[in-house]
Amino acid sequence: MQNAHSASEKILVLGPAWVGDMVLAQSLFITLKQQNPQCQIDVAAPAWTSPLLARMPEVTNAIALPFKHGEFAFWERIRFGKRLRKEAYTQAIVLTNSLKSAILPFAANIPRRTSFLGEMRYGLINDIRPLNRAKLPKTVDRFVTLGLAKNVDLPNKLPNPKLIANHTNALVTLTKIGHQKPSHKVLGLCPGAEYGEAKRWPIEYYAEAAKAALAKGWEVWIFGSEKDMPYTKQINQLTKNGCLDLGGKTKLGEAIDLMALCDTVISNDSGLMHVAAALDKNLIAIFGSSTPHHTPPMSDKSHIQYLGLPCSPCFERTCPLTNPVEHMQCLKKITPESVMHLFQ
Template identity: 30%
Template sequence: MTKFKLRQSDPARILIRGANWVGDAIMTTPVIRAVRKNFPEAEIFILVKPWVAPVFHNNPFVDSVLIYDDSGRHKKGWGTIRLAKDLRQYNFDLTVLMQNAFEAALITFLAGIPERLGYNTDGRALLLNRCIKLDPKLKRVHLIDYYRGILKGGGLYDDGGTLDLFISDHEKQKAEKTLQDNGIDILKPVIAINPGATGGTAKRWFPNRFAKLSAKLAEHFGVKVLIFGGPGDNTLGEQISGLSGDVCVNLAGKTNLAQAFALIERCSLFITNDSGLMHAAAALGINQVAIIGSTNHITTPPANTNSRIVRVPVHCSPCMKPECRYEHHQCMDKISVDMVFKEAVAMMENSNP
């Protein structure tokens, strides 16, 4: 692929179209870091949906975060045209599309961005003048490497697959206060569970098992167990807390995403379903045990070396469905409390020899 044509007199402007989900967005961070290293003098912008923006707010490789307001100003239809018009005023030289949708290519085409780099997915090849033919093998490797394939396809330097997630000092201070306010002894291990997951119940281990696990962990380590989750997980957190014998502190729905990141950074151990927060813990290098059922343990597991996967292979997994189509949920039912507890204790023992 020939060299990208970027302006020389003023700093070039690059737009990265970010992924739409928190976990996916975190897994694109190696590409964003590499784009900065390929174009150190450029101004780099990233366009994302509002709920993903905190992933990039403190990222030193991004100059500005632009919001794709798809429920308001940029709502599908005329809002798509309005977004393209909004982007046109920035006079971008190059766009790098992390998202695979036709719409992503259409918007940047309509925005008049001369260099448009991305995979030839979703019938959008004619809209990309820097079109990369997707190698089917990339569908069978970790999603981080799938995204890094965009760099290779564009003839750009690849800076490796290490994830980035940056926490501000302000959020770190707030995290410390949250722990203190909830009676968490920071001289002991800070242990947390994340029982929720977006996209249906198939990815979720059972609440009663999270409760039993929390009780065992609390007794073994002499601590309270934090419960993480989004706004829709507060009731789930209360249910687990009650079933556990009230050994938990339910933070589900009580923090924003940036605050959740800062609290995860303080954890000694994070036990989670496959979720965006699982990838946040991976980016922050936190000891974690990931409970994997319906999703692909090859393409989207936690990427940190200090993580363990608890998984029992069954004939229908990974199904990638939001709900169990057979209603038996065997991929999760076969994962016992003792299996997860054993991995959790081993992880803590290995990290504190």
Template identity: 40%
Template sequence: MPDSLIIAPQWIGDAVMTEPLLRRLQARGERLTVGALPWVAPVYRAMPQVADVIEFPFAHGGLQFRERRAIARRIEGRFDKAYVLPNSLKSALLPFLASIPERIGYFGEARVGLLTHRLKNPKNKPPMVAFYSALSGGAGLENDRPQLQMASAEIDQTLAELGLQRGGYHVFAPGAEYGPAKRWPARHFSELAARLGLPVVLLGSGKEAALCEEIAAPVNAAQPGKCLNFAGKTSLVQALCLIAASHSTISNDSGLMHVAAAFGVPQVAIFGSSSPLHTPPLSDKATVLWLKADAAYQPPLDCAPCFERECPLGHTRCLNDIGADRVLAALPSGA
């Protein structure tokens, strides 16, 4: 059985999108070890086909050559293949320094000499699952759906620690790392929370704690304890457990949206400046709200998708005009 090293992408959503590739590789007999940054490593531990995870001590930015060389020396001789999922030069450096015989990835950032097998980058943006799956050597399957699994005991422990019950709450993931043009307005989230029959758990990073509090405060003023702001207060493992056990998840186009889809949780995914044609939540239980695709919405959003961090026109109609009524109607019955 060949041993393969997977150099993982740095974002949670991208990490989820790589799962079908890993499933393919494991099915054909490769033993998989994933090298990942600490903030995405828990996603790979939720993939049963991954035998081991190595956490890389790298920071954002910089080549960090010394650190990469040190890890390369420790793993030299362990792997037959390396799949380099990010397109950066530094991502391809470690497998090269470790003298892994086959090093597979896309062309990018002057790394021709670092890879032994190179795929051309597609001209048009394909769905991310197909983009990553093509690295297996076959055609990428656009509709192959990522799957994550958490141990039932781990979910039960997290729920017990936080005083929650399976299916007894909704999850809101109101953040989006890219910028405000991907974030449904806080006031809409607050209105939705106030109208739901179950409590709401707000998830996000510490940077999103203030945003989550802006959502929770007016709701809790009228209905004390209705919103639980856990932004920055849970580990990623706990966040995965909370999403997996939720009644439903409501989010923007974000990493946690893809997590909910991979757990098969009923969800509503709200798109603004980005496109669900490129990064959809791949689940039968997902409902996508995107005004660009709504023929009845007038006037048409000719500006979408703009893929900008902030609305270039200053109105952000693509998100402001999706009301709480519409999201509520898209949720499963019993919400």
């Protein structure tokens, strides 16, 4: 791989605001370190991403951005960027395509500002890379190519994200919620998907998979944010409260550390799917309205369940087919039985 960086490189990455995309960004961080082990990588992103970045050994500093989601905040970004001038970054890599995301590195006087053109960012971005969507179909391809020298092709195999979980913190979290360290295998379930129901495998199917694991003597842990609590609660009720319902009970860092104790994870296409892949779990990744050709889990232990029906992928939040025979078939035809043999 051609080296695009000097020994004293200090790189500021403007990171994405989604869990899954931030996990995929680790492939870029690893690539930068492979090219120049001495380079420093700082990542500026929303504050909630800090626990994720803390589990990426390539990242030196996580810089919490104070801006609200979608907020332009022009002068605030200028002021924040000016405060970063003292850091003397040699390069900024901007992973998002918005105009506002390019203001901060410009204000920070970072000499080389690398990204795709995005929203007419001439001048703000001065190391513009062409975005060939056909040549770079995956999000991770686009992230990594920004870390390479111009006109250098992507390697055949990109480095997989690899999160370093905190085992001690996992045990502390279990104690806090009144649960023992597992003495049997653990199946993790991730039934949420913030994007919408067209990405969510049916609750009843998750419950059937949970029952099969419980019958084998496994523990079943259900992961989810506060927004996912209706789903985690319903799954637990369908198993007669045989699971550990973690819905809304853990922060992101705690969820990552607990997931590291799981043996197998079943997940919709969501941020937690990418977390499970980066923890090198035996992962059953279920795709409905989205496609694994764009954001596949980066792991050799992933079993992708995707039917590729004629209507797929539609990328809709809710299934546009109202006929009961057709409605949500991209997910309903992935039966619990078809995934149970993948438990390991």
